[in-house]
Amino acid sequence: AKLDQVKAKGFIQCGVSQGLPGFSNPDDKGNWTGLDVDFCRAVAAAVFGDTTKVKFTPLSAKDRFTALQSGDIDVLSRNTTWTISRDTSLGLNFTGVTYYDGQGFMIRKDKKVNSALELSGASVCTQTGTTTEQNVADFFRANNMQYEVIAFATADETIKAYDSGRCDVYTTDRSGLAAERLKLTNPDDHIVLPEIISKEPLGPVVSHGDDQWFDIVKWALFAQVNAEELGITSKNVDEMLKSTNPEIKRLVGTEGKFGEGLGLGNDWAFQIVKLVGNYGEMYDRNVGPDTPLKLARGTNALWTKGGLQYAPPIR
Amino acid sequence: MSLTFDDGTFIRAQMQTPLPPPRRNVGVIGWVRQNLFSSISNGVLTILGILLVAWILPPLLRFLLIDAVWTGDNREACLGAQVGACWPFIKAKFAQLIYGFYPSGERWRVDLVFFLGVALLVPLLVLSWPHKRLNSFLFFVAYPILAFILLTGGNIGASNFLLGHFGLMQMVAGDASVAGLRLGFWLDFLITTALCVAVAYLIGRLATGSGRGAATMTAYVFAGLGAITLLWDVDFGLERVETRQWGGLLVTLVIAVTGIVASMPLGIALALGRRSKMPIVRLLSVIFIEFWRGVPLITVLFFATYMLPLFLPVGVNPDGLLRALVGVALFTAAYIAEVVRGGLQAIPKGQYEGAMAMGLTWSQMMRLIILPQALTLVIPGIVNSFISLFKDTTLVLIVSIFDFLGQLRAAFTDPNWATPVTLYTGFAFAGIVYFIFCFGMSRYSLFVERRLNTSHRH
Amino acid sequence: MTEAHSIVPSDELPAVHTPPGREVAVELVGVHKWYGEFHVLKDINLKVKRGERIVICGPSGSGKSTMIRCINRLEEHQQGSIVVDGVELTNDLKRIDEIRREVGMCFQHFNLFPHLTILENCTLAPIWVRKMPKKDAEELAMHFLKKVKIPEQAGKFPGQLSGGQQQRVAIARALCMKPKIMLFDEPTSALDPEMVKEVLETMVSLAEEGMTMLCVTHEMGFARQVANRVIFMDAGQIIESNEPNAFFSNPQHERTKLFLSQILH
Amino acid sequence: MTEAHSIVPSDELPAVHTPPGREVAVELVGVHKWYGEFHVLKDINLKVKRGERIVICGPSGSGKSTMIRCINRLEEHQQGSIVVDGVELTNDLKRIDEIRREVGMCFQHFNLFPHLTILENCTLAPIWVRKMPKKDAEELAMHFLKKVKIPEQAGKFPGQLSGGQQQRVAIARALCMKPKIMLFDEPTSALDPEMVKEVLETMVSLAEEGMTMLCVTHEMGFARQVANRVIFMDAGQIIESNEPNAFFSNPQHERTKLFLSQILH
Amino acid sequence: MNDPKVRSIVLQVVALVLVIVLGWMFIDNARENLAAQKIATGFGFMENTAGFGISQTLVSYSETSTYGRAFLVGILNTLLVAVIGIFFATIIGFLVGIGRLSKNFVIRLICSCYVELLRNLPPLFQILFWYLAVLSAMPNPRQSISIFGEAFISNRGIVVPRPLFGDGTGLVLWTFGFAVLATVLLGAWGRQRREETGRPFPMLWIGLGLIVGLPLIAMIVTGFPITFEKPELKGFNFVGGMRVIPEFVALTVGLATYTAAFIAENVRAGITSVSHGQTEAANSLGLRSGYTMRLVVIPQAMRVIIPPLTSQYLNLTKNSSLAVAVGYPDLVAVFAGTTLNQTGQAIEIIAITMGVYLVISIITSVIMNTYNKRVALVER
Numbered sequence A: 001a002k003l004d005q006v007k008a009k010g011f012i013q014c015g016v017s018q019g020l021p022g023f024s025n026p027d028d029k030g031n032w033t034g035l036d037v038d039f040c041r042a043v044a045a046a047v048f049g050d051t052t053k054v055k056f057t058p059l060s061a062k063d064r065f066t067a068l069q070s071g072d073i074d075v076l077s078r079n080t081t082w083t084i085s086r087d088t089s090l091g092l093n094f095t096g097v098t099y100y101d102g103q104g105f106m107i108r109k110d111k112k113v114n115s116a117l118e119l120s121g122a123s124v125c126t127q128t129g130t131t132t133e134q135n136v137a138d139f140f141r142a143n144n145m146q147y148e149v150i151a152f153a154t155a156d157e158t159i160k161a162y163d164s165g166r167c168d169v170y171t172t173d174r175s176g177l178a179a180e181r182l183k184l185t186n187p188d189d190h191i192v193l194p195e196i197i198s199k200e201p202l203g204p205v206v207s208h209g210d211d212q213w214f215d216i217v218k219w220a221l222f223a224q225v226n227a228e229e230l231g232i233t234s235k236n237v238d239e240m241l242k243s244t245n246p247e248i249k250r251l252v253g254t255e256g257k258f259g260e261g262l263g264l265g266n267d268w269a270f271q272i273v274k275l276v277g278n279y280g281e282m283y284d285r286n287v288g289p290d291t292p293l294k295l296a297r298g299t300n301a302l303w304t305k306g307g308l309q310y311a312p313p314i315r
Numbered sequence B: 001m002s003l004t005f006d007d008g009t010f011i012r013a014q015m016q017t018p019l020p021p022p023r024r025n026v027g028v029i030g031w032v033r034q035n036l037f038s039s040i041s042n043g044v045l046t047i048l049g050i051l052l053v054a055w056i057l058p059p060l061l062r063f064l065l066i067d068a069v070w071t072g073d074n075r076e077a078c079l080g081a082q083v084g085a086c087w088p089f090i091k092a093k094f095a096q097l098i099y100g101f102y103p104s105g106e107r108w109r110v111d112l113v114f115f116l117g118v119a120l121l122v123p124l125l126v127l128s129w130p131h132k133r134l135n136s137f138l139f140f141v142a143y144p145i146l147a148f149i150l151l152t153g154g155n156i157g158a159s160n161f162l163l164g165h166f167g168l169m170q171m172v173a174g175d176a177s178v179a180g181l182r183l184g185f186w187l188d189f190l191i192t193t194a195l196c197v198a199v200a201y202l203i204g205r206l207a208t209g210s211g212r213g214a215a216t217m218t219a220y221v222f223a224g225l226g227a228i229t230l231l232w233d234v235d236f237g238l239e240r241v242e243t244r245q246w247g248g249l250l251v252t253l254v255i256a257v258t259g260i261v262a263s264m265p266l267g268i269a270l271a272l273g274r275r276s277k278m279p280i281v282r283l284l285s286v287i288f289i290e291f292w293r294g295v296p297l298i299t300v301l302f303f304a305t306y307m308l309p310l311f312l313p314v315g316v317n318p319d320g321l322l323r324a325l326v327g328v329a330l331f332t333a334a335y336i337a338e339v340v341r342g343g344l345q346a347i348p349k350g351q352y353e354g355a356m357a358m359g360l361t362w363s364q365m366m367r368l369i370i371l372p373q374a375l376t377l378v379i380p381g382i383v384n385s386f387i388s389l390f391k392d393t394t395l396v397l398i399v400s401i402f403d404f405l406g407q408l409r410a411a412f413t414d415p416n417w418a419t420p421v422t423l424y425t426g427f428a429f430a431g432i433v434y435f436i437f438c439f440g441m442s443r444y445s446l447f448v449e450r451r452l453n454t455s456h457r458h
Numbered sequence C, D: 001m002t003e004a005h006s007i008v009p010s011d012e013l014p015a016v017h018t019p020p021g022r023e024v025a026v027e028l029v030g031v032h033k034w035y036g037e038f039h040v041l042k043d044i045n046l047k048v049k050r051g052e053r054i055v056i057c058g059p060s061g062s063g064k065s066t067m068i069r070c071i072n073r074l075e076e077h078q079q080g081s082i083v084v085d086g087v088e089l090t091n092d093l094k095r096i097d098e099i100r101r102e103v104g105m106c107f108q109h110f111n112l113f114p115h116l117t118i119l120e121n122c123t124l125a126p127i128w129v130r131k132m133p134k135k136d137a138e139e140l141a142m143h144f145l146k147k148v149k150i151p152e153q154a155g156k157f158p159g160q161l162s163g164g165q166q167q168r169v170a171i172a173r174a175l176c177m178k179p180k181i182m183l184f185d186e187p188t189s190a191l192d193p194e195m196v197k198e199v200l201e202t203m204v205s206l207a208e209e210g211m212t213m214l215c216v217t218h219e220m221g222f223a224r225q226v227a228n229r230v231i232f233m234d235a236g237q238i239i240e241s242n243e244p245n246a247f248f249s250n251p252q253h254e255r256t257k258l259f260l261s262q263i264l265h
Numbered sequence E: 001m002n003d004p005k006v007r008s009i010v011l012q013v014v015a016l017v018l019v020i021v022l023g024w025m026f027i028d029n030a031r032e033n034l035a036a037q038k039i040a041t042g043f044g045f046m047e048n049t050a051g052f053g054i055s056q057t058l059v060s061y062s063e064t065s066t067y068g069r070a071f072l073v074g075i076l077n078t079l080l081v082a083v084i085g086i087f088f089a090t091i092i093g094f095l096v097g098i099g100r101l102s103k104n105f106v107i108r109l110i111c112s113c114y115v116e117l118l119r120n121l122p123p124l125f126q127i128l129f130w131y132l133a134v135l136s137a138m139p140n141p142r143q144s145i146s147i148f149g150e151a152f153i154s155n156r157g158i159v160v161p162r163p164l165f166g167d168g169t170g171l172v173l174w175t176f177g178f179a180v181l182a183t184v185l186l187g188a189w190g191r192q193r194r195e196e197t198g199r200p201f202p203m204l205w206i207g208l209g210l211i212v213g214l215p216l217i218a219m220i221v222t223g224f225p226i227t228f229e230k231p232e233l234k235g236f237n238f239v240g241g242m243r244v245i246p247e248f249v250a251l252t253v254g255l256a257t258y259t260a261a262f263i264a265e266n267v268r269a270g271i272t273s274v275s276h277g278q279t280e281a282a283n284s285l286g287l288r289s290g291y292t293m294r295l296v297v298i299p300q301a302m303r304v305i306i307p308p309l310t311s312q313y314l315n316l317t318k319n320s321s322l323a324v325a326v327g328y329p330d331l332v333a334v335f336a337g338t339t340l341n342q343t344g345q346a347i348e349i350i351a352i353t354m355g356v357y358l359v360i361s362i363i364t365s366v367i368m369n370t371y372n373k374r375v376a377l378v379e380r
């Protein structure tokens, strides 16, 4: 089974993106950081109790699935949109949603546009991706608007072209908009329009055929979300071991033997929270308001706070 | 001094001694006159040229030096209205740009490889340095083997040779191993060697009457191959570093150097093939050359990544870097072949005849007479190809290999350094690095060209 | 210059006009030349009258070619003055072009244009320099090609001719500009004995028409037959200058004697 | 072949061995050759004895070079047989290599290797073909360079030598293989008169040592002095073959008479 | 057995057998692999709706067009860049190459710097430089530079009026065609007259007059059937008219100047390979330096220049695949990029792309080789 292979290897091979600010990018020391990366570390924490036992493979959009199919990587945590065709026809399983994203527009304030529906005739800068260009085309066609699209290979050139006035609007996933905004000469002169023209639930993927491994990856995320819901953080998790709240006890492993079902130790969730943190911590650390990206929780808030992050209970 | 008669008769009585030349055209003014303002149109051109320089240089200097930011820890330092290059960004990412994701504890291995490379290359490049033979051997044979062991960690765990693929060896040897070396592999290797030697002997016998030469050649090749594999298979206790973790300048140099070294012999062979009198050999060479020359390197690398695995037996999945290396080498070889062909065409027939008349064999003639001259003639073309190759290494990003530029692009995605000038700074720095290497090659080739030119040295 | 547009009516060349006061075709006074530090020409003094035919000889490397090349400014001299056809050679490009139009040159290595046919080689300069209509230029070229006995080669390329034929084309090409002065640099080197004869015959016939000629050659037969004066050079200097009979029968200078003794073996 | 490894001990070359039954060095019987449709050599019959010295002359394009080049198979003949040193020339590569080792050739255009020094030019073949140790080869090369009087040029490159010096290097290079037969193709074309003399002197001294020589040349002085036989070719055929005195004083064929009359002007 | 013929036959047979065995192995493996991975193959996808927009289309195209149409658009865009880039690269390359041999020190220095700088920097940087430099130099559409109110230059590109053809256009076009023909014929006659009489013929002016004048007269006669759709600033952008987009300009300029640096080196090598004697001979005939260059040196240098020049043309064409960096929709961006991303049919798409480039390259090679044969020297 995958778990045994991974244990034998001594590390998890995790596919990440080749560089997406806040999700997976190398930091000054050459370590991969970001939301997607931290999730891989969470899985490593669950399996090994050690976040360093993970190796990263940067993958392009084109070879990410092949890498998974061929077993080069154990888990793919690389902003991959969950769609039915990918879930069913590629021999893969999506394990959950680490980030609810959607394609949006950014525009200069002085254009005095408040809605994407006023964009008729605009020039649109975008990065070639799997669906970005199609989404724009569909949106403008559905609303009977004219447009001109200029598609670049990388985000860096796209934002430069937009900044220099080549385009009226810049479109990409909203997380991307926040990241690229940092590179604008005057970030405050630009606004993000309210419309979201596509649903982009991004989540980790594993390959078909090993349900145990599928469960481990799935529940690693659920454990983080549950931890946030229960108020368990990496700072207070040690105290939480003494908690009497049965829900907390089940999560940190002081009650029940839920780890066994996954083939792991019963402290699996404890390790995740201890070493990586709960979902909120992970979010805030990588993309939250205190980071340069300054992304509000929005749809990624807990269901209790009006967002979509909801995890089945541990019991 | 001399006798001159009315009828034009003249006899010199005393020979003149050579005098030093007059110093008329020396001095700054003389030089300026002659070189800059020798005519009106020349003067106009001179002034236009100076204006052009005055137009380009100042903004460049301002961005790179005057307005540049020199210290800081994150993006905050480089924000602002009139900011030039953001050098702290480069400083923060410098190690990555050189080593990629190579584990920081193991970077001494890369340093050692760099150091050895320079130490062996410099005496090779200095034409007057003695011991060229030993030096070439060290650089072209010993160094690559050593570099391979150092960079990857060696201990490749050789398991399958030719027969192994057909599942034949397992039965005989199983998984037994001695001192970490798998017996199955080595048995397989020996049998394959014997088979190949035999085949070579047969072919040689058919073609030239005596198969001994071909057989010993093959035996030597296999012995070399075996020795190298053996070395690579030994466990030196170095940590294994996958090529995936390599990156930055390291990858750029590995690809460029391997590409250059591998494409030369291949290109020469192709050029000779294209000029061969044997129609099939010629046709194959032409097809090969025109194919590789006709398609963009991007698609070649695409091919290597997405399609090559399809053409190989199931389960054989060569390393990504290796695929890129092969692609780059074949691509460059096609260009080199065309350049070399040009050189071969320029060698007068008399040189061939001179060599033949002395009783040299074909290979001696090529090696000793024709190729040295042809290659010297086309040094500029070869270096042009190398410069292109060096710059084209950036395309390996497609194969998920982070070369120098790829690593830079990855660094751009760090939100901690996302500023309006990050991109320009990065590209300016990369531009300088690429320029240094390419310009070095171009100048060195000029120097060699002059040195090897034996025709007009008085 | 004035008769540039007239075509040759008969087989005869028009006689060379000698404007008054211009009876000196070429005059070199105290000419020195250096190649870098190397002193090639040392104090050359030479006066060539119109219609005179001068043969220059001397050992290899003595500066014969260099001197000839200075006369139409293919090389620059550093000291002294050279006056050709009444015009002094300076850096003035206009004047140099003017002089080159009047001075024909026939190179040691022919220097034919390999990408042009023989006819085109000959008509190139008349058309572009003399602005002669193409038809006239071709007629003129054929006239001279006939004179050097290779009219049938007009359509071929230089690469298709034998050495001797190329040599003759070079002469015809120079003549097509109807120069007042002709410079020949070893016009018979690298030729077969039979060819040598033909080329020399061509030159003799030119000489008979009264053209001013300076010719570097070692064909002593030619010198005897045609030259008004023989000049012997060595080490960048004119050693001896005399009329042919005296030169051959009674050389004065030691160096000349030695040289002649080796040639006439 | 057997003495390939011995070095020359003194200034003298070893006497040429003549194995019994091999007194004929070169024999051409009914040789024909075509270039495409062009019949260059027509029924050539020639027998050269060991130690014989033959001069070949004739007008340009008569096939002299072609014939010489057939003898060491730089050109292929289509009909007839050529036997060199007892070996018949066929397509067999081994044999051709064997013959080329025994036949030295000195080209009309020298064909020196410009990227090698003079010494390297001379030692190349002894080292790679005769497998001689480098030191011995160099000694041998210096021996012959001395013989042609240019030992001081050994370290230079061909491009730095004058034509006459290059010519002599070409001779020395051929001799370093210690060939039994030497072929010379116009060894004095394109040379200065002073140089011609030097080259011919070298050849005379070789001839005196008894080497078999075939030499294309128009230097009749050389023919008179050295040759055993003079062959006159025209239009691809041997027109006349005679010993020198008879050839010059009393040519038989009309064509020969015409040719000689033009040379001896 | 020592016969070279036998030898060469054996060698060739061995080579052929090797190639066939290798090829067979490849094909066999591919068959097996394809079957095993159930990868969809076939070119049916070319008929599917593309569903994405393209910023520059030389033939009509919209989001509802097929992938096949997008493919065609990509090819045409690539060809456009290649042809125009080659044209300018050749001109600049020759000028700089000749400039490197100039007598003027400053010109020589500038040309050397040009070559060393542009040749040794990656083309990607240069294209980006031009793109961002061009963009930053241009005003936004509202402040666009207006040329007589007809054409506008802004950071959206250069917009010019688009001709709309009404009734009677045929006549105007015919007269235009006639004028061109007449000019060509007249030119030929003029050249002939020049050769015959030596008098020059003012071809430029007469030709211009003909080509502009005749259609103008025809227009007046037919009452101006050709109207122009003037571009207008509407909302964000200009509407109507024809537009040259900045991506195209930057890519073409970048590629042309980059390739020109290589061409310049080839040209220099070619010129220096023409022996000095040729220049001297031309000079001694009285030809001025301009004529000498044009009539004697360049024609001979061409022999040396053409083979590497062909390589450079191929390189320029292939480097046009860098287009995607500046958002120009060339073949690789549109087809091997967006289309590949959307359909995932890597094998077919990469194979087709390689095929297209191969065909373009081979056509270029054939044309250049034909020309090369024509300028080859005739020798014995």
Ligand SMILES: Nc1ncnc2c1ncn2[C@@H]1O[C@H](COP(=O)(O)OP(=O)(O)OP(=O)(O)O)[C@@H](O)[C@H]1O
Residues within 6 Å of the ligand: C035, C036, C038, C040, C058, C059, C060, C061, C062, C063, C064, C065, C066, C067
């Ligand atoms: N460009 C040059 N630079 C330096 N030295 C030169 C140059 N050209 C010629 N020389 C030298 O100038 C001297 C005279 O050369 P020149 O060609 O005039 O000789 P020459 O008398 O014509 O000899 P030959 O009979 O061999 O043609 C020679 O010693 C030669 O080496």
Ligand SMILES: Nc1ncnc2c1ncn2[C@@H]1O[C@H](COP(=O)(O)OP(=O)(O)OP(=O)(O)O)[C@@H](O)[C@H]1O
Residues within 6 Å of the ligand: D035, D038, D040, D058, D059, D060, D061, D062, D063, D064, D065, D066, D067
């Ligand atoms: N490769 C070839 N193809 C066709 N014809 C050739 C070829 N080589 C030589 N010829 C012709 O063969 C004839 C004999 O040439 P060859 O070189 O033997 O003459 P030669 O007697 O040596 O003359 P020269 O004294 O000028 O050297 C000439 O007419 C020549 O044009």
Ligand SMILES: [Mg+2]
Residues within 6 Å of the ligand: C064, C065, C066, C108, C185
């Ligand atoms: Mg001379």
Ligand SMILES: [Mg+2]
Residues within 6 Å of the ligand: D064, D065, D066, D108, D185
């Ligand atoms: Mg000959």
